[in-house]
Amino acid sequence: RPRLTIDGTDEVSPELALIKGRGGALLREKIVASSSEEGLVVVADSTKMVDSLGAGPLPVEVDSFGWETTFEDLASLGCEPELRMDQTDPVHPFVTDGGHYTADCTFGSIPDPASLEVEIKRIPGALECGLFVNLARAAIIATGDEVIEAKPERSD
Structure with a gap:
């Protein structure tokens, strides 16, 4: 197991x-x-x-088998799911590192990300979604000439 993950968002x-x-x-x-x-x-x-x-759009990784039904669900x-196309070969879908397709889902505002994540994961063929809820312990944010560390504002 990795000790700590540092990544962009x-x-x-x-x-x-x-x-x-x-x-991707x-x-x-x-x-x-x-x-x-x-x-x-x-x-x-x-x-x-x-x-x-x-x-912006919420990515959802979906199995390529039956992807049209998954998009309907x-x-x-x-949301309005859109099949992500390969930028170098735009007549073919983009394929993830795991060999799957991506639905770019436009929801507008997502007021309850945790509930939406649960709903998406209930859909057969939806393998994972881009909502990362209660996983980040801190964010390092560059704002012009200043860098700040943000901690979660939780309403427990």
Whole structure:
């Protein structure tokens, strides 16, 4: 097991809920972050800070078998899933490190990331989603000429 994971993020909320995986290694990133003994520390610039997750698409790694049905089920959660295409060969879907497809799901604001993560994982064919909830123990944020460490604002 890794002792500590330090990685970037696509979006980070004040509670340190994250969206990660827009680069294409979502499932593997989640495995590494979840298995780290001391948790996850994210490093980002201030453009990644959001009041509520969902400023950009939420990636969902899906099995290539039956992906159309999986996308329909994702859409039933209130998003617009779009099949990510390969940037070097745009007539073919992008294939993740694990050999899967990615649904880029536009939800808009995600007020309850933990509940949405549970709902997505209930869908057959949805292997993992880019919501990283209660995994980050700190965020190092560069804001212009200053670097700050953010700790989770939890409402326990």
